[in-house]
Amino acid sequence: MKKIILFASVIGMVGTIFLQSTEAITKPEPQKTICIDAGHQKKQNLQTEPVAPGSKVKKAKVSAGTRGVATKKYEYELNLEVALQLQKALEKKNYKVIMTRMKHDVNLSNIDRATICNNAKSALSIRIHADGSTNKNTQxxxxxxxxxxxxxxxxxxxxxxxxxxxxxxxxxxxxxxxYGDGLLPRSDLTGFNWSKTPVVLIEMGFMSNSTEDKRLSTKSYQQSIVNGLVNGIVKSVQ
Ligand SMILES: [Zn+2]
Structure with a gap:
Protein backbone atom coordinates (compact mmCIF):
# COMPACT_ATOMS: atom_id res chain seq x y z
CA MET A 1 0.00 0.00 0.00
CA LYS A 2 2.82 2.37 0.94
CA LYS A 3 4.43 1.76 -2.45
CA ILE A 4 1.22 2.65 -4.26
CA ILE A 5 0.84 5.90 -2.30
CA LEU A 6 4.47 6.82 -2.97
CA PHE A 7 4.00 6.06 -6.68
CA ALA A 8 0.85 8.16 -6.83
CA SER A 9 2.49 11.12 -5.11
CA VAL A 10 5.49 10.97 -7.48
CA ILE A 11 3.08 11.03 -10.45
CA GLY A 12 1.30 13.93 -8.82
CA MET A 13 4.55 15.86 -8.35
CA VAL A 14 5.63 15.27 -11.93
CA GLY A 15 2.23 16.43 -13.11
CA THR A 16 2.50 19.60 -11.03
CA ILE A 17 5.98 20.38 -12.32
CA PHE A 18 4.81 19.75 -15.88
CA LEU A 19 1.81 22.05 -15.42
CA GLN A 20 3.97 24.80 -13.90
CA SER A 21 6.48 24.64 -16.71
CA THR A 22 3.87 24.73 -19.47
CA GLU A 23 2.18 27.61 -17.68
CA ALA A 24 5.49 29.50 -17.66
CA ILE A 25 5.84 28.97 -21.39
CA THR A 26 2.30 29.94 -22.36
CA LYS A 27 2.03 32.94 -19.99
CA PRO A 28 5.11 35.14 -20.38
CA GLU A 29 5.40 38.35 -18.34
CA PRO A 30 3.62 41.10 -20.26
CA GLN A 31 6.22 43.49 -21.70
CA LYS A 32 6.02 47.09 -20.55
CA THR A 33 6.06 49.65 -23.33
CA ILE A 34 8.33 52.67 -23.18
CA CYS A 35 7.82 55.44 -25.75
CA ILE A 36 10.92 57.47 -26.58
CA ASP A 37 10.62 60.88 -28.22
CA ALA A 38 13.86 62.35 -29.52
CA GLY A 39 13.05 66.07 -29.30
CA HIS A 40 12.89 68.40 -32.33
CA GLN A 41 13.69 67.58 -35.97
CA LYS A 42 15.75 68.81 -38.93
CA LYS A 43 13.33 71.58 -39.90
CA GLN A 44 11.31 73.44 -37.30
CA ASN A 45 7.58 73.82 -37.96
CA LEU A 46 6.31 77.23 -36.89
CA GLN A 47 2.69 76.51 -37.68
CA THR A 48 0.82 76.49 -34.41
CA GLU A 49 -1.26 74.02 -32.45
CA PRO A 50 -3.19 74.27 -29.14
CA VAL A 51 -0.91 73.91 -26.13
CA ALA A 52 -3.53 71.69 -24.44
CA PRO A 53 -6.81 70.02 -25.46
CA GLY A 54 -9.46 72.76 -25.74
CA SER A 55 -6.95 75.57 -25.11
CA LYS A 56 -7.00 78.85 -27.04
CA VAL A 57 -3.26 79.29 -26.38
CA LYS A 58 -1.22 78.12 -29.34
CA LYS A 59 2.46 77.31 -29.70
CA ALA A 60 4.73 76.30 -32.58
CA LYS A 61 4.22 72.69 -33.69
CA VAL A 62 7.92 71.99 -33.29
CA SER A 63 10.64 74.53 -32.43
CA ALA A 64 14.22 74.49 -33.68
CA GLY A 65 15.88 73.50 -30.41
CA THR A 66 19.35 74.58 -29.37
CA ARG A 67 22.85 74.00 -30.80
CA GLY A 68 26.22 73.15 -29.28
CA VAL A 69 28.51 76.16 -28.86
CA ALA A 70 31.64 74.00 -29.13
CA THR A 71 30.52 70.97 -31.16
CA LYS A 72 28.14 72.93 -33.44
CA LYS A 73 25.93 69.87 -33.19
CA TYR A 74 22.21 70.50 -33.41
CA GLU A 75 20.08 69.48 -30.46
CA TYR A 76 17.91 67.26 -32.69
CA GLU A 77 21.05 65.28 -33.64
CA LEU A 78 22.20 64.80 -30.04
CA ASN A 79 18.69 63.87 -28.91
CA LEU A 80 18.42 61.07 -31.47
CA GLU A 81 21.95 59.77 -30.72
CA VAL A 82 20.98 59.23 -27.09
CA ALA A 83 17.44 58.06 -27.89
CA LEU A 84 18.77 55.26 -30.12
CA GLN A 85 21.14 54.06 -27.39
CA LEU A 86 18.32 54.16 -24.85
CA GLN A 87 16.15 52.12 -27.22
CA LYS A 88 18.84 49.41 -27.46
CA ALA A 89 19.44 49.32 -23.70
CA LEU A 90 15.73 49.04 -22.88
CA GLU A 91 15.15 46.32 -25.47
CA LYS A 92 17.98 44.35 -23.84
CA LYS A 93 15.98 44.60 -20.59
CA ASN A 94 12.96 43.18 -22.44
CA TYR A 95 10.95 46.40 -22.71
CA LYS A 96 8.91 47.03 -25.82
CA VAL A 97 10.15 50.35 -27.21
CA ILE A 98 8.24 52.72 -29.47
CA MET A 99 10.24 55.52 -31.12
CA THR A 100 8.44 58.64 -32.34
CA ARG A 101 11.24 59.18 -34.85
CA MET A 102 14.27 57.25 -36.15
CA LYS A 103 15.59 59.96 -38.47
CA HIS A 104 15.99 63.74 -38.53
CA ASP A 105 13.93 64.60 -41.59
CA VAL A 106 10.43 64.18 -40.18
CA ASN A 107 7.48 66.50 -39.64
CA LEU A 108 6.02 65.58 -36.26
CA SER A 109 4.37 68.21 -34.10
CA ASN A 110 4.44 67.89 -30.33
CA ILE A 111 0.78 66.77 -30.41
CA ASP A 112 1.72 64.11 -33.02
CA ARG A 113 4.49 62.85 -30.73
CA ALA A 114 2.20 62.65 -27.68
CA THR A 115 -0.41 60.87 -29.80
CA ILE A 116 2.07 58.21 -30.94
CA CYS A 117 2.90 57.45 -27.28
CA ASN A 118 -0.78 57.54 -26.25
CA ASN A 119 -1.67 55.07 -29.00
CA ALA A 120 1.16 52.79 -27.85
CA LYS A 121 -0.37 52.83 -24.35
CA SER A 122 3.13 53.33 -23.01
CA ALA A 123 3.89 52.78 -19.33
CA LEU A 124 6.20 55.78 -19.69
CA SER A 125 6.92 58.31 -22.41
CA ILE A 126 10.36 59.80 -22.14
CA ARG A 127 11.23 62.91 -24.10
CA ILE A 128 14.93 63.42 -24.78
CA HIS A 129 16.18 67.03 -24.94
CA ALA A 130 19.18 69.22 -24.24
CA ASP A 131 19.14 72.72 -22.82
CA GLY A 132 20.39 76.12 -23.92
CA SER A 133 20.89 79.36 -22.02
CA THR A 134 22.13 82.87 -22.77
CA ASN A 135 24.36 82.43 -19.71
CA LYS A 136 27.33 80.40 -20.96
CA ASN A 137 28.18 79.26 -17.43
CA THR A 138 24.86 77.56 -16.76
CA GLN A 139 25.18 73.77 -16.48
CA TYR A 179 17.77 74.75 -11.98
CA GLY A 180 18.64 74.14 -8.32
CA ASP A 181 17.15 70.77 -7.43
CA GLY A 182 16.96 69.42 -10.99
CA LEU A 183 13.17 68.98 -11.00
CA LEU A 184 10.78 71.20 -12.94
CA PRO A 185 6.96 70.96 -13.02
CA ARG A 186 5.64 72.35 -16.33
CA SER A 187 2.08 73.14 -17.38
CA ASP A 188 3.02 74.96 -20.61
CA LEU A 189 4.46 72.13 -22.73
CA THR A 190 2.28 70.84 -25.56
CA GLY A 191 4.01 67.43 -25.51
CA PHE A 192 3.03 67.02 -21.85
CA ASN A 193 -0.47 68.46 -22.00
CA TRP A 194 -1.64 66.10 -24.73
CA SER A 195 -0.22 63.03 -22.98
CA LYS A 196 -2.54 60.43 -21.54
CA THR A 197 0.26 58.19 -20.29
CA PRO A 198 2.94 59.01 -17.67
CA VAL A 199 5.52 61.29 -19.25
CA VAL A 200 8.82 62.94 -18.32
CA LEU A 201 11.37 65.02 -20.20
CA ILE A 202 15.10 64.92 -19.58
CA GLU A 203 17.19 67.99 -20.27
CA MET A 204 20.52 66.17 -20.49
CA GLY A 205 22.67 69.27 -20.08
CA PHE A 206 23.40 72.69 -21.53
CA MET A 207 24.75 72.80 -25.08
CA SER A 208 25.37 76.51 -24.48
CA ASN A 209 28.09 75.59 -21.97
CA SER A 210 31.25 74.60 -23.80
CA THR A 211 32.40 71.95 -21.29
CA GLU A 212 29.00 70.33 -21.00
CA ASP A 213 28.40 70.50 -24.76
CA LYS A 214 31.61 68.56 -25.49
CA ARG A 215 30.90 66.04 -22.73
CA LEU A 216 27.36 65.43 -24.04
CA SER A 217 28.79 64.31 -27.38
CA THR A 218 31.11 61.64 -26.00
CA LYS A 219 29.94 58.05 -26.26
CA SER A 220 30.89 57.28 -22.64
CA TYR A 221 28.91 60.20 -21.22
CA GLN A 222 25.91 59.35 -23.41
CA GLN A 223 26.13 55.80 -22.10
CA SER A 224 26.16 57.07 -18.51
CA ILE A 225 22.94 59.03 -19.20
CA VAL A 226 21.36 55.93 -20.73
CA ASN A 227 22.44 53.77 -17.78
CA GLY A 228 20.92 56.23 -15.32
CA LEU A 229 17.64 56.33 -17.22
CA VAL A 230 17.44 52.55 -17.52
CA ASN A 231 18.17 52.10 -13.78
CA GLY A 232 15.48 54.65 -12.99
CA ILE A 233 12.93 53.08 -15.34
CA VAL A 234 13.53 49.59 -13.89
CA LYS A 235 12.94 51.01 -10.39
CA SER A 236 9.97 53.29 -11.01
CA VAL A 237 7.88 52.23 -14.00
CA GLN A 238 4.99 49.98 -12.98
ZN1 LIG B 1 14.73 70.73 -26.76
Missing part, protein backbone atom coordinates in the same frame (compact mmCIF):
# COMPACT_ATOMS: atom_id res chain seq x y z
CA UNK A 140 23.19 70.83 -15.23
CA UNK A 141 20.86 67.93 -15.90
CA UNK A 142 17.18 68.19 -15.07
CA UNK A 143 13.95 66.25 -15.25
CA UNK A 144 10.66 67.88 -16.19
CA UNK A 145 7.21 66.50 -15.43
CA UNK A 146 3.64 67.62 -16.24
CA UNK A 147 1.67 69.78 -13.81
CA UNK A 148 -1.20 71.09 -15.95
CA UNK A 149 -4.94 70.63 -15.50
CA UNK A 150 -5.33 68.47 -18.64
CA UNK A 151 -2.90 65.91 -17.18
CA UNK A 152 -4.29 65.64 -13.62
CA UNK A 153 -4.47 61.85 -13.82
CA UNK A 154 -0.78 61.44 -14.72
CA UNK A 155 0.86 64.34 -12.85
CA UNK A 156 1.67 62.50 -9.62
CA UNK A 157 2.99 59.31 -11.17
CA UNK A 158 5.05 61.30 -13.68
CA UNK A 159 6.55 63.42 -10.88
CA UNK A 160 7.48 60.31 -8.92
CA UNK A 161 9.15 58.72 -11.98
CA UNK A 162 10.97 62.01 -12.73
CA UNK A 163 12.41 62.05 -9.20
CA UNK A 164 13.75 58.50 -9.53
CA UNK A 165 15.15 59.15 -13.02
CA UNK A 166 16.88 62.29 -11.74
CA UNK A 167 18.45 60.48 -8.77
CA UNK A 168 19.67 57.59 -10.92
CA UNK A 169 20.95 59.85 -13.74
CA UNK A 170 22.92 62.02 -11.32
CA UNK A 171 24.45 58.87 -9.81
CA UNK A 172 25.72 57.58 -13.18
CA UNK A 173 26.67 60.91 -14.82
CA UNK A 174 27.89 62.83 -11.74
CA UNK A 175 26.30 65.86 -13.42
CA UNK A 176 25.22 68.95 -11.54
CA UNK A 177 21.49 69.30 -11.03
CA UNK A 178 20.03 71.99 -13.31
Missing amino acids: GLSLLYPSGTSTKSINKVSESIAKTLLTESILTTKAKKG
Whole structure:
Protein backbone atom coordinates (compact mmCIF):
# COMPACT_ATOMS: atom_id res chain seq x y z
CA MET A 1 0.00 0.00 0.00
CA LYS A 2 2.82 2.37 0.94
CA LYS A 3 4.43 1.76 -2.45
CA ILE A 4 1.22 2.65 -4.26
CA ILE A 5 0.84 5.90 -2.30
CA LEU A 6 4.47 6.82 -2.97
CA PHE A 7 4.00 6.06 -6.68
CA ALA A 8 0.85 8.16 -6.83
CA SER A 9 2.49 11.12 -5.11
CA VAL A 10 5.49 10.97 -7.48
CA ILE A 11 3.08 11.03 -10.45
CA GLY A 12 1.30 13.93 -8.82
CA MET A 13 4.55 15.86 -8.35
CA VAL A 14 5.63 15.27 -11.93
CA GLY A 15 2.23 16.43 -13.11
CA THR A 16 2.50 19.60 -11.03
CA ILE A 17 5.98 20.38 -12.32
CA PHE A 18 4.81 19.75 -15.88
CA LEU A 19 1.81 22.05 -15.42
CA GLN A 20 3.97 24.80 -13.90
CA SER A 21 6.48 24.64 -16.71
CA THR A 22 3.87 24.73 -19.47
CA GLU A 23 2.18 27.61 -17.68
CA ALA A 24 5.49 29.50 -17.66
CA ILE A 25 5.84 28.97 -21.39
CA THR A 26 2.30 29.94 -22.36
CA LYS A 27 2.03 32.94 -19.99
CA PRO A 28 5.11 35.14 -20.38
CA GLU A 29 5.40 38.35 -18.34
CA PRO A 30 3.62 41.10 -20.26
CA GLN A 31 6.22 43.49 -21.70
CA LYS A 32 6.02 47.09 -20.55
CA THR A 33 6.06 49.65 -23.33
CA ILE A 34 8.33 52.67 -23.18
CA CYS A 35 7.82 55.44 -25.75
CA ILE A 36 10.92 57.47 -26.58
CA ASP A 37 10.62 60.88 -28.22
CA ALA A 38 13.86 62.35 -29.52
CA GLY A 39 13.05 66.07 -29.30
CA HIS A 40 12.89 68.40 -32.33
CA GLN A 41 13.69 67.58 -35.97
CA LYS A 42 15.75 68.81 -38.93
CA LYS A 43 13.33 71.58 -39.90
CA GLN A 44 11.31 73.44 -37.30
CA ASN A 45 7.58 73.82 -37.96
CA LEU A 46 6.31 77.23 -36.89
CA GLN A 47 2.69 76.51 -37.68
CA THR A 48 0.82 76.49 -34.41
CA GLU A 49 -1.26 74.02 -32.45
CA PRO A 50 -3.19 74.27 -29.14
CA VAL A 51 -0.91 73.91 -26.13
CA ALA A 52 -3.53 71.69 -24.44
CA PRO A 53 -6.81 70.02 -25.46
CA GLY A 54 -9.46 72.76 -25.74
CA SER A 55 -6.95 75.57 -25.11
CA LYS A 56 -7.00 78.85 -27.04
CA VAL A 57 -3.26 79.29 -26.38
CA LYS A 58 -1.22 78.12 -29.34
CA LYS A 59 2.46 77.31 -29.70
CA ALA A 60 4.73 76.30 -32.58
CA LYS A 61 4.22 72.69 -33.69
CA VAL A 62 7.92 71.99 -33.29
CA SER A 63 10.64 74.53 -32.43
CA ALA A 64 14.22 74.49 -33.68
CA GLY A 65 15.88 73.50 -30.41
CA THR A 66 19.35 74.58 -29.37
CA ARG A 67 22.85 74.00 -30.80
CA GLY A 68 26.22 73.15 -29.28
CA VAL A 69 28.51 76.16 -28.86
CA ALA A 70 31.64 74.00 -29.13
CA THR A 71 30.52 70.97 -31.16
CA LYS A 72 28.14 72.93 -33.44
CA LYS A 73 25.93 69.87 -33.19
CA TYR A 74 22.21 70.50 -33.41
CA GLU A 75 20.08 69.48 -30.46
CA TYR A 76 17.91 67.26 -32.69
CA GLU A 77 21.05 65.28 -33.64
CA LEU A 78 22.20 64.80 -30.04
CA ASN A 79 18.69 63.87 -28.91
CA LEU A 80 18.42 61.07 -31.47
CA GLU A 81 21.95 59.77 -30.72
CA VAL A 82 20.98 59.23 -27.09
CA ALA A 83 17.44 58.06 -27.89
CA LEU A 84 18.77 55.26 -30.12
CA GLN A 85 21.14 54.06 -27.39
CA LEU A 86 18.32 54.16 -24.85
CA GLN A 87 16.15 52.12 -27.22
CA LYS A 88 18.84 49.41 -27.46
CA ALA A 89 19.44 49.32 -23.70
CA LEU A 90 15.73 49.04 -22.88
CA GLU A 91 15.15 46.32 -25.47
CA LYS A 92 17.98 44.35 -23.84
CA LYS A 93 15.98 44.60 -20.59
CA ASN A 94 12.96 43.18 -22.44
CA TYR A 95 10.95 46.40 -22.71
CA LYS A 96 8.91 47.03 -25.82
CA VAL A 97 10.15 50.35 -27.21
CA ILE A 98 8.24 52.72 -29.47
CA MET A 99 10.24 55.52 -31.12
CA THR A 100 8.44 58.64 -32.34
CA ARG A 101 11.24 59.18 -34.85
CA MET A 102 14.27 57.25 -36.15
CA LYS A 103 15.59 59.96 -38.47
CA HIS A 104 15.99 63.74 -38.53
CA ASP A 105 13.93 64.60 -41.59
CA VAL A 106 10.43 64.18 -40.18
CA ASN A 107 7.48 66.50 -39.64
CA LEU A 108 6.02 65.58 -36.26
CA SER A 109 4.37 68.21 -34.10
CA ASN A 110 4.44 67.89 -30.33
CA ILE A 111 0.78 66.77 -30.41
CA ASP A 112 1.72 64.11 -33.02
CA ARG A 113 4.49 62.85 -30.73
CA ALA A 114 2.20 62.65 -27.68
CA THR A 115 -0.41 60.87 -29.80
CA ILE A 116 2.07 58.21 -30.94
CA CYS A 117 2.90 57.45 -27.28
CA ASN A 118 -0.78 57.54 -26.25
CA ASN A 119 -1.67 55.07 -29.00
CA ALA A 120 1.16 52.79 -27.85
CA LYS A 121 -0.37 52.83 -24.35
CA SER A 122 3.13 53.33 -23.01
CA ALA A 123 3.89 52.78 -19.33
CA LEU A 124 6.20 55.78 -19.69
CA SER A 125 6.92 58.31 -22.41
CA ILE A 126 10.36 59.80 -22.14
CA ARG A 127 11.23 62.91 -24.10
CA ILE A 128 14.93 63.42 -24.78
CA HIS A 129 16.18 67.03 -24.94
CA ALA A 130 19.18 69.22 -24.24
CA ASP A 131 19.14 72.72 -22.82
CA GLY A 132 20.39 76.12 -23.92
CA SER A 133 20.89 79.36 -22.02
CA THR A 134 22.13 82.87 -22.77
CA ASN A 135 24.36 82.43 -19.71
CA LYS A 136 27.33 80.40 -20.96
CA ASN A 137 28.18 79.26 -17.43
CA THR A 138 24.86 77.56 -16.76
CA GLN A 139 25.18 73.77 -16.48
CA GLY A 140 23.19 70.83 -15.23
CA LEU A 141 20.86 67.93 -15.90
CA SER A 142 17.18 68.19 -15.07
CA LEU A 143 13.95 66.25 -15.25
CA LEU A 144 10.66 67.88 -16.19
CA TYR A 145 7.21 66.50 -15.43
CA PRO A 146 3.64 67.62 -16.24
CA SER A 147 1.67 69.78 -13.81
CA GLY A 148 -1.20 71.09 -15.95
CA THR A 149 -4.94 70.63 -15.50
CA SER A 150 -5.33 68.47 -18.64
CA THR A 151 -2.90 65.91 -17.18
CA LYS A 152 -4.29 65.64 -13.62
CA SER A 153 -4.47 61.85 -13.82
CA ILE A 154 -0.78 61.44 -14.72
CA ASN A 155 0.86 64.34 -12.85
CA LYS A 156 1.67 62.50 -9.62
CA VAL A 157 2.99 59.31 -11.17
CA SER A 158 5.05 61.30 -13.68
CA GLU A 159 6.55 63.42 -10.88
CA SER A 160 7.48 60.31 -8.92
CA ILE A 161 9.15 58.72 -11.98
CA ALA A 162 10.97 62.01 -12.73
CA LYS A 163 12.41 62.05 -9.20
CA THR A 164 13.75 58.50 -9.53
CA LEU A 165 15.15 59.15 -13.02
CA LEU A 166 16.88 62.29 -11.74
CA THR A 167 18.45 60.48 -8.77
CA GLU A 168 19.67 57.59 -10.92
CA SER A 169 20.95 59.85 -13.74
CA ILE A 170 22.92 62.02 -11.32
CA LEU A 171 24.45 58.87 -9.81
CA THR A 172 25.72 57.58 -13.18
CA THR A 173 26.67 60.91 -14.82
CA LYS A 174 27.89 62.83 -11.74
CA ALA A 175 26.30 65.86 -13.42
CA LYS A 176 25.22 68.95 -11.54
CA LYS A 177 21.49 69.30 -11.03
CA GLY A 178 20.03 71.99 -13.31
CA TYR A 179 17.77 74.75 -11.98
CA GLY A 180 18.64 74.14 -8.32
CA ASP A 181 17.15 70.77 -7.43
CA GLY A 182 16.96 69.42 -10.99
CA LEU A 183 13.17 68.98 -11.00
CA LEU A 184 10.78 71.20 -12.94
CA PRO A 185 6.96 70.96 -13.02
CA ARG A 186 5.64 72.35 -16.33
CA SER A 187 2.08 73.14 -17.38
CA ASP A 188 3.02 74.96 -20.61
CA LEU A 189 4.46 72.13 -22.73
CA THR A 190 2.28 70.84 -25.56
CA GLY A 191 4.01 67.43 -25.51
CA PHE A 192 3.03 67.02 -21.85
CA ASN A 193 -0.47 68.46 -22.00
CA TRP A 194 -1.64 66.10 -24.73
CA SER A 195 -0.22 63.03 -22.98
CA LYS A 196 -2.54 60.43 -21.54
CA THR A 197 0.26 58.19 -20.29
CA PRO A 198 2.94 59.01 -17.67
CA VAL A 199 5.52 61.29 -19.25
CA VAL A 200 8.82 62.94 -18.32
CA LEU A 201 11.37 65.02 -20.20
CA ILE A 202 15.10 64.92 -19.58
CA GLU A 203 17.19 67.99 -20.27
CA MET A 204 20.52 66.17 -20.49
CA GLY A 205 22.67 69.27 -20.08
CA PHE A 206 23.40 72.69 -21.53
CA MET A 207 24.75 72.80 -25.08
CA SER A 208 25.37 76.51 -24.48
CA ASN A 209 28.09 75.59 -21.97
CA SER A 210 31.25 74.60 -23.80
CA THR A 211 32.40 71.95 -21.29
CA GLU A 212 29.00 70.33 -21.00
CA ASP A 213 28.40 70.50 -24.76
CA LYS A 214 31.61 68.56 -25.49
CA ARG A 215 30.90 66.04 -22.73
CA LEU A 216 27.36 65.43 -24.04
CA SER A 217 28.79 64.31 -27.38
CA THR A 218 31.11 61.64 -26.00
CA LYS A 219 29.94 58.05 -26.26
CA SER A 220 30.89 57.28 -22.64
CA TYR A 221 28.91 60.20 -21.22
CA GLN A 222 25.91 59.35 -23.41
CA GLN A 223 26.13 55.80 -22.10
CA SER A 224 26.16 57.07 -18.51
CA ILE A 225 22.94 59.03 -19.20
CA VAL A 226 21.36 55.93 -20.73
CA ASN A 227 22.44 53.77 -17.78
CA GLY A 228 20.92 56.23 -15.32
CA LEU A 229 17.64 56.33 -17.22
CA VAL A 230 17.44 52.55 -17.52
CA ASN A 231 18.17 52.10 -13.78
CA GLY A 232 15.48 54.65 -12.99
CA ILE A 233 12.93 53.08 -15.34
CA VAL A 234 13.53 49.59 -13.89
CA LYS A 235 12.94 51.01 -10.39
CA SER A 236 9.97 53.29 -11.01
CA VAL A 237 7.88 52.23 -14.00
CA GLN A 238 4.99 49.98 -12.98
ZN1 LIG B 1 14.73 70.73 -26.76
